[in-house]
Amino acid sequence: MSVAPAVGFAAGTLTTLAYLPQALHSFRTRSVRDLSMTMLVALNAGLLLWAVYGFCIRSWPLILTNVLTFVLAFPLLVMKVRFHKGESPLNGAAGRG
Numbered sequence: 264m265s266v267a268p269a270v271g272f273a274a275g276t277l278t279t280l281a282y283l284p285q286a287l288h289s290f291r292t293r294s295v296r297d298l299s300m301t302m303l304v305a306l307n308a309g310l311l312l313w314a315v316y317g318f319c320i321r322s323w324p325l326i327l328t329n330v331l332t333f334v335l336a337f338p339l340l341v342m343k344v345r346f347h348k349g350e351s352p353l354n355g356a357a358g359r360g
Contacts (some may be wrong), residue, residue: 268322268324271323271324272328275327275329275332278332279332282336286336286339289342290338295343295346298339300340300343303343306336307333307336307340310333311333313329
């Protein structure tokens with residue numbers, strides 16, 4: 264393996280590992296209350312676009328690491344939509360405040 268793919272895999276691995284604790288915490292507690300819907304939508308869209316770009320340029324580091332992170336991030340977006348429909352964007356939860 265040449266240097267460029269090795270650097271790509273290292274960068275992708277580190278960014279995926281950085282996201283892993285938040286994903287595991289949210290799965291364990293079944294809470295995504297403190298996660299921004301805008302952030303989750305942007306993150307998931309960005310991950311998909313990076314993976315598509317990786318396919319376009321045939322870059323396995325981009326493809327694998329972004330698909331793996333998407334597999335962790337997309338369920339959080341689904342949880343946010345499913346469990347927090349009643350939240351107010353201004354105060355965090357309906358009926359509070």
